Every structure is written in structure tokens, then in C-alpha cells.
Amino acid sequence: MLTPLKEFATDIRIQQMEEFKARGFGHVGGSLSITDCLAALYGGIMRIDPKNPNWEDRDRLVVSKGHSGPALYAALALKGYFPLETLKTLNQNGTTLPSHCDRNLTPGVDMTTGSLGQGASTACGMALGLKLSGKDSRVYLILGDGECQEGQVWEMALFAAQHKLGNFIAFLDYNKRQLDGYVTDICDLEDPAAKFESFNWYVKRIKGDDPDKIYETILETQKNQKDRPAMIVLDTVKGGGVKQIEDTTLNHHLNMTTELADEIIKQLIKQKEG
């Protein structure tokens, strides 16, 4: 039997596959690798109200690697922000679910992202604004590893520590692969945990494939970060949770045939049924 969070993560994967199947292609690899993190966040960590997506006192999430929108949309639909049927409109003409996250189109999406590095600053600005207003809402941020090649991320890292943003938790989806290949071959991050530690962040590094472990680590981080921004480095696999995608060398953006999607969905349902 899967735990409730693992079951939620599996459902998010199944619904992503429905999205990619309907459109025939998409940013599959990086959507799958943030799925367990999303399951933890929407499975109880975040203070939200799907009936009132713009609730002033909610927690916020910025998926700065905006191309992972399909994973976020699946989580939001499963939480009831919009009907599951809407997921089949991913990237269709006139859709509310574009390839990259758009806060003006999709209920529950807190920030428009897609130009890499920028979600780091907007999330940080939200955390700053909430702190200045004396609110107790938290801001969560998901960064990509390739994305951390952008200088803007490190501008934000300096700033967030300087301004003691203890209401701010970032995740690094360290799946080691970017569009053109392996991060180590292109512009290596080496030890991102050490880097953020040296920027005076509260840092944890864990395997990113277990939503229960991620959940527990977030709670522990909230307790211990005090007035420091926090970085949870998630060692993930691009395409994580779906063997066929994990094994595809260049899996940033993939074609998704109906046959392959159905095969994957079948496999995921089987996992759920144990």
C-alpha cells in the first residue's frame, strides 16, 4: 500500500501523462522530477484554499522552472482548483494551461515564470512583501539545476540572506540534466548545498523521490531555519518515477504517443494498486 502522499504523487504523474498524451508532446522530464516535491507541498504543507485561489493569507509557490507547469497543473486540478478535464487542454489554442506557468491564466498559479532565474526574484519579493506586512504566510520556490547557471539566482541568494527571510523555502530540483545534456558537462553546479550554505542559507540535502521524506524535511526546516532563508536540495532523476522517461537520454522535451502514455499510465495505476 502506498502512503497517502505517495499515492498523491502517483496521481499527479498519471494526470501529467494525460496532459502530454492529449497534446502529444511536452516538457516531460523536469515535470516528473518535481512531482514528489509538489505532492508534499499540496499534500498538507501549504496553507491554501482551492475555492479561493487569491486568498490573501495563503502560502505561495513559485515554480521558477516554469516549463514544469504540467506537473503543477496536475497537482492543482487534483486539489480542485479546476476540473481534471481542463488538463487535456495543455498547450491547445486558447488554453488556460500554457507550457510555462502564467498567474493570469491558471487558478492557483501564484507567479508567471518561464524566463529562467526570474522566479527566484519574484518569489523572494513576495516573501519580502509578506514579511514587511507582518503576515505569517510562507513562500516556496522550486528552482532547476540548469536554471542556477543564471546569475539572477545568486543575486537573489545574497539578498534573501541579507534580509533574513525566514518565511522563504527554496527547493533545488537537482536532476543533473538540462536541455542540452548533463549539468556537469555544460556548466557544473558542483556542490549546490555548500554554495547556498556559504550564502548563509539554512540548507538540507535529501533524496527527492519520497514525498513523505520531503514533507518531514520541510517541517523540520520550518522549525530550524529561524530568520534564514532555506534551501532544500532534492537529489532527483529527470523523468523521475517513470522508468521509460528516466532512461531516455535527452528527456527535457519529448514527444508522447498515445501508446507510450497509456503504457505509463497503466504502470502507474498498477503501482497504486500495489
Added chain:
Amino acid sequence: MFKCIYNGEKETKAGKTVFGETIRKMIEEDPQVVYLDADLMNSIGTSGLEKSFPNQVIEVGIQEANMAGLSGGLSAVGKKPFMHTFASFAGRRCYDQVFISIAYAKNNVRVIGSDPGITSAYNGGTHMPFEDICLYRAIPHSTVIEFTDSAMTAALLPVIKERPGLTYCRLSRKNCIAIYSEDSVFEPGVANILRDGKDAVIFACGYMVSESLKAAETLEKEGISTAVVDMFTIKPLDTAKVLEFAEKTGAVVTAENGNVVGGLGAAVAGFLSETRPTPVIRVGVKDEFGQVGTPEYLAGVYGLTPADVVAAVKKSISLKK
């Protein structure tokens, strides 16, 4: 609504002094105002505000891209951010962040770019923005304003505070030539007729407003009646006034302290060519980089003097059918 007090004299207060005073006043009156700066508070008259108002004034440090993103995020949680840097950096250094995190994301942010065009003087070519108007005009749904003098700065900043979307404002730090009385009221998008005329019209903004008024005085002595309209809102363009004066005079000149590529002149010429084809002569920098020098010297180098405006007016009249 406004009173033109132009007599060729400079204002007693520097632009940066009035800017600092106005920002302070807005912070005191509205707890949602947040002012951000990228290590230029000492240059723009806001120094010390971060100590008096730590919850509303953020010294970001030298990171314009991050500052633009922070401003977008602050807007998303209900704040009213104003961010300042030199106009050169406001345009070139954080363009994608302003474009995506502010404008495309529909956040409400006011970007203040100081030292427009030749007024950056001794900071030279690296700091001399001739392109910022063009860059900000190209962002969909943006508002682009150039404060003509300090009276306008003080009056318009509180209006812009409530304006939705992205608003970019060019601001001179120095003492401008006084154009408006202190009790003048301005409305974004509504151009001000400073001087009427029947033979030609000059649509000017910023530094070139006073230079155009000087030119009109010279032309009057030669028997050429020239209107001068202050186009302080470059976008959205006051097309009604452009059309009215193009029809009335049949000879149009534009004058701006920046590159003619994509600037005020391009906006006016583009509108007229589609609406009422009229000769338009553009006074401005002709696709050049900046350099070190006094504004007076640079005005001569780049063709931004009253004499250049006079020549342009005569040329536009000669092209009338």
C-alpha cells in the same frame, strides 16, 4: 490644469531633491508604497530613508535584475513598488525582468530611470541612455513618461502610484529649466500645449521642451508662428493633439533627448503616416553612442540645440505641399 511659467530660468531645487521629498511623502501617506534602489540612493536624494522607513525602503544593492523581480513579487502581494536606477541600467540591465516579471505577469510597478540622455554628462557613454524610451515603448501596455521639470515630478508621482501595470519614468537629477508652476496638475496621456502656433508644431519631451520653447521664440522673431506641445507621456501617445496640430500646421517637428530610433519622433511619425501623412522632422540623437561632456557640449555634438530645432522647423515647413 497647468500653468506655464517658462522664462528660461532654472528651478531652484534639483530634480533629485524633489524626487526624494516626494517619495518620502508618499511613504508617509501610504503604507503600501515600497521604494527600492540599486545602490544609487545617495545620487537620487533618497539616502537615509531606509533608516527612517525600514519596512518601506529597500536598498537592494547592485543587482538591477533581482530588483525588477523583487518589485514584481512585491506587487503580487499587494505592495506599490517604485524602483530606481540610472536610466541606462533601467533599460539595458534588467529588460527581460521588467518585460516578464513585471509587465507580462501584470504586476504594477513604477520604474524610475534617472539621468536621461545627455544629462548623464560626466558619466559618459556607458551611462548615457539614448535607447530607454525605445525599449520601454516596445513593452506591450506600458506607460512611458518623461518628467519635464520638478513641478511635474512632484505632481505626477502620486498619480503614477495608483496606475496599473508597468510605468517607466525618465527623471533628471539636476535643476531643470522651470516650465510649470508648482500647483500645476497633470494627467498621464494628456499632452500640454505650452505655446500655440499656425505654421509648424514641435512635439517635445524632457530636456528638449525648454530648448523647443527657445527655438519657437527665435522663429517668432523671423515671423514663423510655431506651437510647442509637451508630450511628457510618450506612451500612450496623445494622438488627438498630434492629429489636431498636424492638421492645423501641416509641418511637424519632434524633439527628444535620446535616439530617434524608436523614440517620441518614431511614435509621432508612425501615427501620422497611418492617419494623416505630414512631414515629420525628428530632432534627436542620430543612432550614436554617448560620451563624456557637459550637457551643453553634448547638445551641440548630437544636434539637440535650439538652433537644431529651428532648422528642423524650417525644413518641415519647406516640405509642406
